[in-house]
Amino acid sequence: xxxxxxxxxxxxxxxxxxxxxxxxxxxxxxxxxxxxxxxxxxxxxxxxxxxxxxxxxxxxxxxxxxxxxxxxxxxxxxxxxxxxxxxxxxxxxxxxxxxxxxxxxxxxxxxxxxxxxxxxxxxxxxxxxxxxxxxxxxxxxxxxxxxxxxxxxxxxxxxxxxxxxxxxxxxxxxxxxxxxxxxxxxxxxxxxxxxxxxxxxxxxxxxxxxxxxxxxxxxxxxxxxxxxxxxxxxxxxxxxxxxxxxxxxxxxxxxx
Amino acid sequence: xxxxxxxxxxxxxxxxxxxxxxxxxxxxxxxxxxxxxxxxxxxxxxxxxxxxxxxxxxxxxxxxxxxxxxxxxxxxxxxxxxxxxxxxxxxxxxxxxxxxxxxxxxxxxxxxxxxxxxxxxxxxxxxxxxxxxxxxxxxxxxxxxxxxxxxxxxxxxxxxxxxxxxxxxxxxxxxxxxxxxxxxxxxxxxxxxxxxxxxxxxxxxxxxxxxxxxxxxxxxxxxxxxxxxxxxxxxxxxxxxxxxx
Numbered sequence: 001x002x003x004x005x006x007x008x009x010x011x012x013x014x015x016x017x018x019x020x021x022x023x024x025x026x027x028x029x030x031x032x033x034x035x036x037x038x039x040x041x042x043x044x045x046x047x048x049x050x051x052x053x054x055x056x057x058x059x060x061x062x063x064x065x066x067x068x069x070x071x072x073x074x075x076x077x078x079x080x081x082x083x084x085x086x087x088x089x090x091x092x093x094x095x096x097x098x099x100x101x102x103x104x105x106x107x108x109x110x111x112x113x114x115x116x117x118x119x120x121x122x123x124x125x126x127x128x129x130x131x132x133x134x135x136x137x138x139x140x141x142x143x144x145x146x147x148x149x150x151x152x153x154x155x156x157x158x159x160x161x162x163x164x165x166x167x168x169x170x171x172x173x174x175x176x177x178x179x180x181x182x183x184x185x186x187x188x189x190x191x192x193x194x195x196x197x198x199x200x201x202x203x204x205x206x207x208x209x210x211x212x213x214x215x216x217x218x219x220x221x222x223x224x225x226x227x228x229x230x231x232x233x234x235x236x237x238x239x240x241x242x243x244x245x246x247x248x249x250x251x252x253x254x255x256x
Numbered sequence: 257x258x259x260x261x262x263x264x265x266x267x268x269x270x271x272x273x274x275x276x277x278x279x280x281x282x283x284x285x286x287x288x289x290x291x292x293x294x295x296x297x298x299x300x301x302x303x304x305x306x307x308x309x310x311x312x313x314x315x316x317x318x319x320x321x322x323x324x325x326x327x328x329x330x331x332x333x334x335x336x337x338x339x340x341x342x343x344x345x346x347x348x349x350x351x352x353x354x355x356x357x358x359x360x361x362x363x364x365x366x367x368x369x370x371x372x373x374x375x376x377x378x379x380x381x382x383x384x385x386x387x388x389x390x391x392x393x394x395x396x397x398x399x400x401x402x403x404x405x406x407x408x409x410x411x412x413x414x415x416x417x418x419x420x421x422x423x424x425x426x427x428x429x430x431x432x433x434x435x436x437x438x439x440x441x442x443x444x445x446x447x448x449x450x451x452x453x454x455x456x457x458x459x460x461x462x463x464x465x466x467x468x469x470x471x472x473x474x475x476x477x478x479x480x481x482x483x484x485x486x487x488x489x490x491x492x493x494x495x496x497x498x499x500x501x
Contacts, residue, residue: 050419096442103435107428114425119417126414165280168411177281178363178377203285203358204276211276234431241438245445252449 011250015080018243019073025236026069032232033062036225042148043218045141049128050120054112055226061105062229068098069236076247088251095244099237106233113226118215122158126169130183139170146214147185155214156186161204163213186210261318261389261396266292268305268386268403271356281409282377283360286386288353289400293390296398297344304373304389307359308336310405313385318396325391328365328374341373344390359386381408 036059047053072095079087129146131139150156157163161182164171171183179202187201187209195201200208270278271287278285286305293303304325308316312335319325319338331337339359346353358375365374378384383405390398 092446096446099439099442103439106435107432110425110428110431114421114428115419117419117421120419123414123417123419126417161276165409166411167414167417169414172411176363176377178283178360181277181280181283199358199361202277202361203356204278206274209276230427230431234435237435237438241442244442248445248449252453 011246012080015243015246015250016077018239018246019076019080022076022236022240022243023070023073025232025239026066026073028066029069029232029236030063030066032225032228033059033066036229037063041221042145043222045138045145046121046124046218047116047222049138049142050116050124054108055222055229058105058109058112058229059225061101061108062233065098065102065105065233068094068101069240072098076243080247080250083254085251085254088247088254092244092247092251095240099240099244102233102237106230106237109226109230109233113223113230116219116222118158118213118219121215121218122163122167125158126163126167126171129169129171130174131170132174149214149217150183150185150210151189153214153217154188154210155212155217156182156210157213158215158218159213160211161186161209182209262296262398264292264296264398264400266388266400268388268400270406273355275356279406279409281381281411282379283358284378284384284406284408286357286359286403288355288357289347289388290351290353291349292347292388292400293344293398294348297348297390298392299345301344301390301392301397302341303344303347304338304342304391305340305357305359305386306336306338306389307331307378307384307386310383310385312336313387313402318389318399319391320395322391325373328376331379338389339373339375378408381410383407 037056044056047056072091075087076091076095078084079091124142125146128139128142130143133139164182171180175183181202181204184195184201187195187198188207190196195208197205197208204211266289268286268289271285275285277283289303293301297303302322306316306318316336326334326337328337328339340357345351360375360377362375363377365376385402385405387402388400389396
């Protein structure tokens with residue numbers, strides 16, 4: 001009798017510990033997803049037009065799943081300590097629903113992260129940057145985002161300034177090639193925002209223009225966040241799986 | 257008859273240094289011909305650049321005077337023009353000239369239709385050949401050789417870019433398969449546990465051999481039997497000592 005008492009207490013202790021970890025991870029997931037959704041690097045307009053919005057959808061789901069995990073972990077702790085079949089049954093069913101949602105979020109984040117290739121951003125940039133149609137609001141946002149990006153990261157284009165030379169673009173329709181082989185933002189600018197040496201920039205003299213592409217500056221933060229949502233969610237789900245199995249085993253042993 | 261211009265062995269060429277804008281869709285750059293015309297040029301002479309389509313360079317005739325110089329705007333019909341009129345002193349060895357000349361840099365002159373030598377952007381990718389011509393008051397005095405054909409960049413439409421990912425990630429497959437199997441195991445476990453409970457309650461079986469919560473045990477208390485009184489037929493006053501009557 002004493003031995004099975006000990007086993008019961010150990011199992012209860014493990015389940016409480018498991019639920020505490022789930023609760024804390026839920027809060028962490030919510031915090032991470034809120035940070036991602038708050039658009040810290042100003043890249044949301046670029047992702048919105050690539051129809052690769054899955055990462056944001058996954059992050060939004062992650063916020064609510066994290067809060068649900070926290071609430072359910074408290075319910076689980078109470079149910080385990082009180083050995084209440086009803087509470088634990090409610091806990092198991094709600095946890096399964098949350099599990100399903102988080103599964104969807106992880107898979108969406110992982111799938112969309114793969115689709116963020118340089119070609120995707122290149123095509124979008126060429127078609128939308130400085131697209132002169134004034135009614136098109138999304139293109140204006142894309143232009144502003146690219147200008148900010150090129151200014152802050154001292155980069156040009158997606159793979160380099162030659163993007164503007166190799167392909168025709170909306171930019172090329174309004175800016176002559178002889179005056180603007182690439183946008184002015186690609187030039188090294190002084191404190192007033194004017195090119196330090198305009199002729200040097202047009203010719204491509206090293207030191208007067210930014211020769212590296214912006215793809216790393218875009219994909220770095222987005223990939224980090226997408227990995228965070230996808231793989232952290234996956235880890236939480238693996239842990240939750242173990243805790244749920246233990247809870248079901250515990251539940252099946254409780255007699256009325 | 258004026259003397260034919262001296263043929264200098266210099267060949268105009270693109271600058272050797274790495275410049276990303278050496279050749280664009282409508283412009284190209286040439287290395288400045290420093291020291292080339294020393295010994296042939298006077299202070300009043302000018303050096304022109306003759307630009308012609310590669311297949312029209314053989315038929316190019318040097319202009320007899322400044323008034324005969326083919327202008328930029330006749331490039332489509334005449335298949336050649338001359339531009340970049342510069343004082344010969346600017347190309348002497350000691351002159352502080354920039355190392356590169358950019359052909360096609362002036363977008364303003366094309367629209368205004370000025371008569372000055374217009375360094376306008378080139379209208380088509382070419383290929384073009386160029387040569388430098390030293391013009392004096394009485395006509396051309398010296399010329400360089402024709403350059404190699406220079407082909408300008410041709411831009412393609414962004415519609416040709418395929419944005420699909422080159423490799424469909426293994427990450428997705430791993431995550432999806434593991435999560436799907438975990439989900440399936442959980443669902444099976446829940447259904448199995450619920451099913452077992454329902455089955456057990458329907459069949460009224462006693463399942464609780466190892467119950468986790470302690471139930472109160474009520475033991476059936478069996479009191480020990482009390483000693484019965486002896487039957488009255490024996491009549492012994494001290495027990496165990498009987499006298500038969």
